[in-house]
Amino acid sequence: MCSLHAASVARGRCKLAEVLESSELQGVWLVRVKPVADVRGRFMETYRSSWLPFAKPMVQANRSDSIPRVLRGLHYHRRQADLWFVQAGRVTAVLVDTRVGSPTEAKHISVQLGGGQDLALYIPEGIAHGFYAHDEVTMTYLVTGEYDGSDELGIAWNDPDLGIAWPDPEPVLSDRDKRNPRLSAVPADRRVPYTG
Numbered sequence: 001m002c003s004l005h006a007a008s009v010a011r012g013r014c015k016l017a018e019v020l021e022s023s024e025l026q027g028v029w030l031v032r033v034k035p036v037a038d039v040r041g042r043f044m045e046t047y048r049s050s051w052l053p054f055a056k057p058m059v060q061a062n063r064s065d066s067i068p069r070v071l072r073g074l075h076y077h078r079r080q081a082d083l084w085f086v087q088a089g090r091v092t093a094v095l096v097d098t099r100v101g102s103p104t105e106a107k108h109i110s111v112q113l114g115g116g117q118d119l120a121l122y123i124p125e126g127i128a129h130g131f132y133a134h135d136e137v138t139m140t141y142l143v144t145g146e147y148d149g150s151d152e153l154g155i156a157w158n159d160p161d162l163g164i165a166w167p168d169p170e171p172v173l174s175d176r177d178k179r180n181p182r183l184s185a186v187p188a189d190r191r192v193p194y195t196g
Contacts, residue, residue, distance in 0.1 A: 019051050024109045025097050026196075029122035031083075044118060046085045047142060055081055058142035066133040067166050071171035073130015074180065075154045078192050080145035082123045086114030088135030092167050098155065098183060099126040102194035106183055107161055108164055112138075125191030128183075132167050153190060154180035 015034050022028040031051055049057065066072065066089075076098050084093065096108040113119055114137065123129045127143040131139070145151065157166070157173070159182045 010160065015109065016045055016048070017051055025095060025104055025107065025127060026102070027124035028095055028127060030111065030118040031119060031122065033118045035118055037057070040156040044122055046140075047083060054084075055083075055122065056144040058083060058144055060143050060146050062141050062143065062147075064137075064139045064141070066137045066139070067172070068131045068133055068135050069168055069172050070137075071130060071140075071157055072133075072178070073131055073154070074128040074157050074193075075130065075152065076128035077125055077145070077151045077153065078190075079125060079151050080143050081125055082129065082144075084113065084121045084123065084129075084131075085119075085140050085144040085156060087138045087140055088114070090115030090134045091131040091137055091139070092134070093121060093129065093131045094164055094166070094185070095123060095125070096155065098128050098186070099192045099194040100188045102126075106145070106162065106163055106195070109133060110164075126194075130157055130177075132171060134167065153186075155183045155186060156180045159183055 011155055017034060018032040020030045020032065029052060033044045036043040074096055091113050093111045093113050094108055097104045097106065099105060111121060113121060154177065157177060161182060161184055
């Protein structure tokens with residue numbers, strides 16, 4: 001899914017993270033954080049602004065708890081990027097490029113997060129995102145815009161044109177996510193233009 005970004009982030013001789021860019025969806029980044037462990041347990045940094053120097057400042061932190069078989073999404077924003085980190089449990093995250101004019105418009109990728117993998121996922125504006133909870137999941141995420149409801153958009157999790165192979169054909173969904181339209185029904189002015 002990803003190719004290694006040119007620079008790893010280091011402190012002294014101890015690498016804190018490897019920052020990888022998706023080779024399939026431009027602007028999507030995976031941060032492999034490096035925990036430090038001893039007899040007391042583990043410590044890790046899950047975010048540093050220097051890891052993603054191109055990103056707008058993160059201004060709000062959120063926590064999501066999900067029961068098994070929950071599917072959240074697919075959601076996207078025109079003015080907000082997200083940085084996800086699964087603290088407990090395991091998810092299949094799916095990202096769909098909704099950017100108008102993108103060379104990968106309507107393409108998707110899947111990423112496994114949690115389950116012992118210490119990965120953070122950066123999702124830029126215009127990339128629809130959702131996840132399926134394989135078990136009880138706690139996810140924290142940072143965002144570049146404070147929530148006000150005006151930038152909460154979505155597309156159907158089971159849009160047949162996208163061909164996403166979710167782990168469960170009958171997940172637990174919110175009423176909102178059951179009503180999301182197919183990507184082809186979303187007008188271009190409700191999506192982000194691709195800027196390269």
